[in-house]
Amino acid sequence: MKKNVLVAMSIVLSLSFSSSSFADNSSKKADIIFLDNEVEKAVKELRSRSSDEEATKLLKKFNPQGSSSENNTNQIAVNFDDISSNPSYSKRAIQHFKKGGIIYFYGSDIKLSDVESLLGIVVEERPNHKSSDKGAIISSEEEKWQIVGIDPNNPRKPYLRQIKNVVSDKAEPSINLKNHRDIFVQEVMSIVNEAPFKSNDISILDYSSDPNVASKYNITKTIYQNSTKVFYQNVFWILHQNKESDSDPNYDYFYIEHSVETNFYNGARVFSTSSGGSGNTYDIIHSLPYSTDIQRDFAPKSTSSSSVFTVALPWAVQWQFSLNSSASLTSTGSQSTGISKFSWKPTWSQSWLQYPATYKPGTAWASKGSSTAAINLEEYIVYTYDSKTYSDTSTQEVRYYY
Numbered sequence: 001m002k003k004n005v006l007v008a009m010s011i012v013l014s015l016s017f018s019s020s021s022f023a024d025n026s027s028k029k030a031d032i033i034f035l036d037n038e039v040e041k042a043v044k045e046l047r048s049r050s051s052d053e054e055a056t057k058l059l060k061k062f063n064p065q066g067s068s069s070e071n072n073t074n075q076i077a078v079n080f081d082d083i084s085s086n087p088s089y090s091k092r093a094i095q096h097f098k099k100g101g102i103i104y105f106y107g108s109d110i111k112l113s114d115v116e117s118l119l120g121i122v123v124e125e126r127p128n129h130k131s132s133d134k135g136a137i138i139s140s141e142e143e144k145w146q147i148v149g150i151d152p153n154n155p156r157k158p159y160l161r162q163i164k165n166v167v168s169d170k171a172e173p174s175i176n177l178k179n180h181r182d183i184f185v186q187e188v189m190s191i192v193n194e195a196p197f198k199s200n201d202i203s204i205l206d207y208s209s210d211p212n213v214a215s216k217y218n219i220t221k222t223i224y225q226n227s228t229k230v231f232y233q234n235v236f237w238i239l240h241q242n243k244e245s246d247s248d249p250n251y252d253y254f255y256i257e258h259s260v261e262t263n264f265y266n267g268a269r270v271f272s273t274s275s276g277g278s279g280n281t282y283d284i285i286h287s288l289p290y291s292t293d294i295q296r297d298f299a300p301k302s303t304s305s306s307s308v309f310t311v312a313l314p315w316a317v318q319w320q321f322s323l324n325s326s327a328s329l330t331s332t333g334s335q336s337t338g339i340s341k342f343s344w345k346p347t348w349s350q351s352w353l354q355y356p357a358t359y360k361p362g363t364a365w366a367s368k369g370s371s372t373a374a375i376n377l378e379e380y381i382v383y384t385y386d387s388k389t390y391s392d393t394s395t396q397e398v399r400y401y402y
Contacts (some may be wrong), residue, residue: 029063032192034185035089036079039066042181054229054265058189067092074100077188080107081178083118090118102151102197104159106184108175109144112158121155146177147187151197159196162221163187169388180227187222190232210255210317214239214400223392230268230385231392234261237377239400242315248366251294254373255313255364256398260284263356268385270346270353280389281343282353284361285378288338289397292368298333298340299362305347313364321360327353331361338365373400 036042043064046055067089076096083089083105097103097119105115112123149159165172165180177183196218215238223231235258242253262282264270270280288295300309305326312318328347333340342361346353367373377396382389 029061030192031063031065031073032188033065033067033073033076034079034188035067035076035086035092036082036181036184037067038181039064039185042185045182046186049228052228052266054190055186058186058193061193062189064185064189075102075104075192077104077106077184079181079184080105080110080114094119097150097152100152102149104147104149104188104191106147106188108146108177110146110148111142111144112148113142115148115150115158119150119155121150123150123155123158144174146174147184147191149191149196154197157197157217159191159218160220161187161191163224164221164392165224165227166390167226169390180224183224183227186229190222210240210242210244210315212238213241213254213402214398216396216398219396221394225268225385229265231265231381231383232261232263233379233394235259235377235379235394235396237396237398239373239375239398240317241373242317242364245315251366251368252373252402253296253315253364254367254375254400255296255315255317255362256286256375256377257311257319257360257362258284258286258377259358259360260379261356261358262381264383266385268383270344270355270381271384280352280382280384281345281380282359282382283344283378283380284342284359285376285380286340286361286363287376287378288365289374289376290368290372291338293338293374294366295333295335295338295340296364296366298331298342298364300329300331300342302331303329309360311360311362313362315364317362317364319360319362321358323354323357323359325354333363371401373402374398 046059049055076093078089078093093103116123145160146163147159147161151157163177163183165177165183215236217236219235221233222229237259238257240255240257242255246253270282286298296314299311299313305328307323307326308320309329310318310320326347328345330343331341340363342359344353344359363375365375375398377398379394380391382391
């Protein structure tokens with residue numbers, strides 16, 4: 001079996017649609033310094049949204065301050081759209097990073113290579129299939145993000161977020177986010193509240209004979225409706241290779257743990273429109289892009305109602321995950337197409353799926369022993385907000401070169 005590896009992963013996000021005030025005692029709040037001349041205006045806008053549940057909670061906990069502050073907070077946020085026209089932002093960001101401080105860059109379109117150039121670091125290897133570098137995790141193409149968080153203690157595990165704002169039932173171009181500093185301030189506070197770099201070492205499966213050959217963490221996104229936050233998703237995936245049971249000279253055995261954390265805000269729901277759990281769904285889809293590969297199994301299996309789900313795959317692989325309440329699951333798979341699909345709906349006795357929730361389905365397959373193992377991961381949501389129905393799709397293309 002060949003062991004040297006390069007991993008390629010690209011993320012494609014698409015959307016389709018059918019249709020608080022500050023507490024006076026700010027000294028008790030955690031400070032976040034924003035290198036942004038319009039942060040005070042953005043905070044004022046957030047204060048006016050007393051009905052926005054998350055914004056109100058965050059403003060009670062955090063104290064966003066402008067760039068003139070000399071506070072010694074460990075984490076700052078930098079407006080990347082304005083960094084070229086404000087050399088002081090670059091200088092201050094570099095100094096903060098060298099002192100061991102966490103930085104959150106935000107803007108309409110941020111590439112990791114731009115962040116690397118600014119800070120003088122390497123976050124992610126670039127595609128180069130002729131390279132002799134081994135063991136690197138790389139993206140097949142440069143993705144654009146709206147927030148990139150970097151911890152100097154572990155710069156190769158960035159926090160990545162994409163943001164969509166829906167106006168008149170259509171997703172705005174990302175460039176328009178420049179006009180929504182309030183969204184950026186809310187998102188930075190939300191991420192800091194998660195404390196992602198304190199929990200970057202996620203507990204994962206570790207079978208003695210099944211090494212974790214590739215992984216990607218903190219692939220996040222949020223959706224806003226007219227600047228009101230309605231949806232959050234955090235994806236990580238871990239690719240395992242089974243070698244203990246692999247005696248086939250023509251195939252290599254793999255399985256993937258696909259974890260998807262979701263939450264809704266301000267009345268958005270995966271809603272049941274009639275009895276029996278019909279209506280909105282949350283779907284996770286695994287597909288094998290190469291016809292020479294063989295789907296071995298997928299899990300969890302269908303159930304009319306359960307809050308605990310067991311993922312049992314070949315080679316004695318098994319894990320469980322739990323939801324906050326019971327849900328209906330329909331699972332389908334096909335060796336001929338190489339596609340497995342997991343559809344969660346509210347049960348007949350529920351009006352909507354309960355959130356927050358974390359789903360962890362898995363798929364096992366035999367990869368034709370050339371040099372590439374591949375699987376596509378997709379998350380598809382149909383939800384209701386303000387009496388209208390919307391849908392959203394995210395896709396991660398996992399490619400493992402060995």
